[in-house]
Amino acid sequence: MREQRWSVLGDKVAAGSTSVEHAAAIIRFERDVASIADPDHLAGIIEAMVDNLEALSVKELARLIAHARATLKPPAALDDEDARRRLGRAFTKVGKSAGMTEYRLRLDPEGAAIIDAAIDPLARPRPDLAWDGAQKDDPRTYATRCADALLELVGRAVGSPDGVARTERTRLVVTMSAAALLDGIRGAGKADNDEILSPGTIRRLACDAGVIPVVLGGPSEVLDVGREQRFFTPAQRRALTIRDTTCTFPGCTMPPQWCEAHHVTHWVDGGPSDLGNAALLCGRHHTVVHVRGLTATVTGRGVTWHV
Structure with missing residues (x-):
């Protein structure tokens, strides 16, 4: 035979x-x-x-x-193979080049399935916005969209929007000048791992991540050590989900569980953490809103962005 x-x-x-x-x-x-x-x-x-x-x-x-x-x-052989593969998982930092850091990830089938299932929906193209306000296609490559999706996943894992965080929310201590913090344009801040962050980046991160600004006046004179930003409560997040239903940026349909609660008037500028100052934004459009300095009108029916 x-x-x-x-x-x-x-x-x-x-x-x-x-x-x-x-x-x-x-x-x-x-x-x-x-x-x-x-x-x-x-x-x-x-x-x-x-x-x-x-x-x-x-x-x-x-x-x-x-x-x-x-x-x-046999089941025992499969179990042994799975165990060997799990031990073969690896996540390594390869090095830095031209200001970028490269990582290498090796996963077993289970790990790859988890990553693919989580990243694929977040890596889909999303509309971008031209400076004249017109919508245009997502300019990012597939590889860039996957990298952005991975960062979004990590952010959700350490500070889930429903308030049930798997780990303590990251605290980022940033040292910067008062002028840079207030106007979001000049200068830069230094994180406690020596990475240089722009004021705009720090202001955006402060919307949905724990940022403690150490504000300097003249030659390294400490003017203020800020307390961590107060976040929207789980009840407020649920209310935002019902009101906004998706990312509020025009044309985006990212579901609410993958969105961040944005302060329409930033907390640095005295914006409160209440529903009248809140809008759901996906990670990509949260960045767009901060980079462009976009404003919005918030009503009980939703959010209208002035693009």
């Missing part, structure tokens, strides 16, 4: 109806699992593969083999 199926496979390769790559994949699969699989069960699987090779691409065959391999292995 074994010789017969290999004969059929060889005939298909010789006739050009299937590729050497297809045949090699099946032979490797049989060799890898022969010692642990029931012979009759394995024979039936390989026979079905050989009979349907013409309809399978290389990728489709690889997925079929992966599934078959999992069904043939």
Whole structure:
């Protein structure tokens, strides 16, 4: 029987109806699992593969083999393999170049599935805004959108909008001049890890992340050590979800659970943390609003951005 199926496979390769790559994949699969699989069960699987090779691409065959391999292995063997793969997970900081930091991530199938399921919805293109107020296509590459999505996920994990944070919300201590903090244009701030942050970035982060500004006057004279910004409460977040339903930026449909509560009048400028000064914005459009200095009108029915 074994010789017969290999004969059929060889005939298909010789006739050009299937590729050497297809045949090699099946032979490797049989060799890898022969010692642990029931012979009759394995024979039936390989026979079905050989009979349907013409309809399978290389990728489709690889997925079929992966599934078959999992069904043939004893549960204990699968558990051991999963454990080995989990130990093989790695997240490393490769280095810096041209002001950018590179990381490398290696995941097992479970980890990859979790990351893909979480990132893919957030990495979809979202409308951008031209300086004249017209909407335009998202200019970011797929790789950039994935990076932005990962950062958004990390932000949600350490400070979830429903108030049930997995870890303590990050506290970012930033040293900067009073003028830079107030006007959001001049100068820059230095975070406690020595990264340089622009005032605009700090003001945006302060909307939905814990930022403690250490404000300097003249030559490093400390004028004020601010207290952490008061955030919107879980009840306010629920009310915003009902009122806004999505990101309030024109044309964006990002769901509320992936949005940040933005202070329309910034807290630095005396803006209160109440619903009349709040708007849901996705991470990308939160940045757009701060970079452009956009204003909005907030009513009981929703938010209108002046773009």
